[in-house]
Amino acid sequence: MQLGKLFYAMYKMKLLSPFSLYNLVAALLTCGVNVMALLRFAGKTYRNKVAFVDDYETVSYYELFLQAEALSIALHKSFQLTKGQKVGLLCRNHGSLVKSIFAVSRLGADIYLLNVEMSKDQLRNIFERQQFNLVIYDFELTSLLERANYKGTSIISCHDELPAINHLCGKSDDQLGKLPRTSMGKLILLTGGTTGKSKEVAHKPSLFNYLPPFLTLLTRVKLFNYKTGYIATPIFHGYGVAFMLLFIALGKKIVITKRFDATSACSLICEHQVEVVTVVPLMIRRMLKHNMEELTSLACIASGSAELTPNLVDEVFRKVGDVLYNLYGTSESGLNIIATPEDLKYSPKTLGKKINGVQVKLVDKNKKPVQEGVIGQFCMKNKWSMRNRSASWIETGDLGYQDKNGYYFLCGRADDMIVSAGINVYPFELEEVLLSHPNIEDVAVIGIQDEEFGQRLKAFVQLVKHTYLHEEELYGWLRPRIARYQVPKEIVFVESLPYTPLGKLDKKKLLTK
Incomplete structure (x- = not known):
């Protein structure tokens, strides 16, 4: 079975010629089983094709x-x-x-x-x-x-x-x-x-253990169709290094830069006619704001590491086309779930469907599996997950659910959930409603202490530039759209929200505000 998958991958990569097979065997015999064998194979097979372009050189x-x-x-x-x-x-x-x-x-x-x-x-x-x-x-x-x-x-x-x-x-x-x-x-x-x-x-x-995610990216994300990729995410992050090794195996031209800047990123995409780019949602938003005209070569925007919002999905589809993919994984478990553009049209909120070789279960706080449509913690099991642990199932700390059609949805972090007057309250639900307001650009919701209810929600709202919204006006807009226990105790308007360098919303910084 594994050999069959390997040969299928090589077929997709057009590497079943005697020349390619010789280079693969020679690389393994010379280097051993390591990623240098992958590079030796690529060096002998693709030779004078450009491997990467960075801020200093083209190699x-x-x-x-x-x-x-x-x-x-x-x-x-x-x-x-x-x-x-x-x-x-x-x-x-x-x-x-x-x-x-x-x-x-x-x-x-x-x-x-x-x-x-x-x-x-x-x-x-x-x-x-x-x-x-x-x-x-x-x-x-x-x-x-x-x-x-x-x-x-x-x-x-x-x-x-x-x-x-x-x-x-x-x-x-x-x-x-x-x-x-x-x-x-x-x-x-x-x-x-x-x-x-x-x-x-x-x-x-491992050559065999990583075949399922590798084949999924080849087929579902169609990476074999593209010639040039831009790794805008840090290589020190699992998402970045995984795409680097995959691009090397496929003989793609790789564009990398020391720092992400929307202006230079758009320019590089246009200059090198980049077809596939790895990003976090914050990067997409900044590039679209800067110059979407320079993004016309993109055929695949592979977004990961942070949650996509429906507004951003809609904006990409309208301005760039059906090119957005949502990748869900963790540092511990690797890639597990992918949403194609078609999946995101089914629902812009979905993570997509699991890839082959992944087992997913959603469990409650007692580690018991939950029913379809019920929120639970994502637990993953696959052959390419972390190796410094004894348990086979990896608890991600992420909450979500699966719908009747097999699509998975993210509902925030387990430690984000609060209990208000005995009711489990999920900040993401309020965030989704707030983001549907036409004057709201970005939002973050956290839990705060409350003498009467134990905990309540607090919302930090960033408005679209050149718009105005009064606190009482927003409360009036919210109340018919949410349950009473979801009404925030406080709403704070901010100029911007804090993000980590990896593009994740840093809610810990909001706890002190």
Whole structure:
């Protein structure tokens, strides 16, 4: 069954020729089972096709393979990196990060993708828990590294004059083939990297285990149809690194930049005629506001990591076309559910349907499965989930339900729910109603203490520019549309709402307002 899926994937990728099969076998025999084998295969197969364009350089697939292989040799010789050791990557999106991921994988060391937006205390906590053999970091993050009190071995990712990764990638061909075959170490992602104490989530990339999500992205999202992809989301996030590896396997031209900016993003999409882009909803909203005329080449907007709103779905469909896909997954469980444009037309609120190989159950607070249409916590089970845990089912902390047609819907976080006068109240329900008001641009609802009811809702409302709405007028509009227990105790009008660098609404910051 698994071999059949593998050959189906290769058929879709048009890789069943003798030449392609030879390159695949040679890559595995030379490198071992690691992502460097994937890059060697891509380098030999796609050769002079552009692999990526970043803020500094344009590199072909064969050049990328040669540079990453040379870097792995240099890291082994200079830092004695080997299997079982730990390497932290504290980098934004650029070529040195991409090359480092492949090079460290070739050596069998564990790769820790560190969030560059972490505070010094969060970073210090990770350094105390993990004894890194090497940290590769961006030069502009030097002070953060120092304030986090890191005393171990480190090297800059990219610099014109100082010792850096980019200077270790330019060795000659005669150095290739000197490393023994090895299996890949773990790829560790961090959760809660900006809003709380981070937790390590370990994944062990597997050729067979990752076939179901890979095939789903090929077929349901139709990634094999596109030539150029722009990874606007951070590679240190699971969403970003997954698409990077997938694009490499498919031989796509990848556009990456160190920072997302709506102006430059729109310009890059237009310049490179980008067909598929990975984003969070906040990025889509900002690009549409800046210049939707530069987005006409897009055939696939792959949105993830945060919830889409019906207003945004409708705006994309009207201004860009039927190109929006909603991807649902977590750092722990990986990709699980996808909504196609057709699914979002069925309901702009849906997460879509689960992908093959995923088991989903929705449970109540007692861990008992709930009935169809009843809200429960999402629990996931698949073969590509995190590997540093004993339980097979992963509790996501997200609430939702499944309708009679098999579509899943997100209803916020489990820790967002409040109990008001004995009734379970979900902030997302009030948020959805408020977002349907024509004068409201964005909204966030949290729970606050109340002497009479125990807890009540509090709404933070951002209005559309150049519009006005009085508090009593909004209350009057709300009351016939919601239940009494959903009426907010307070409504606060704000200029803007706080978001994390990953584009998630940061409700913790609202608790102090």
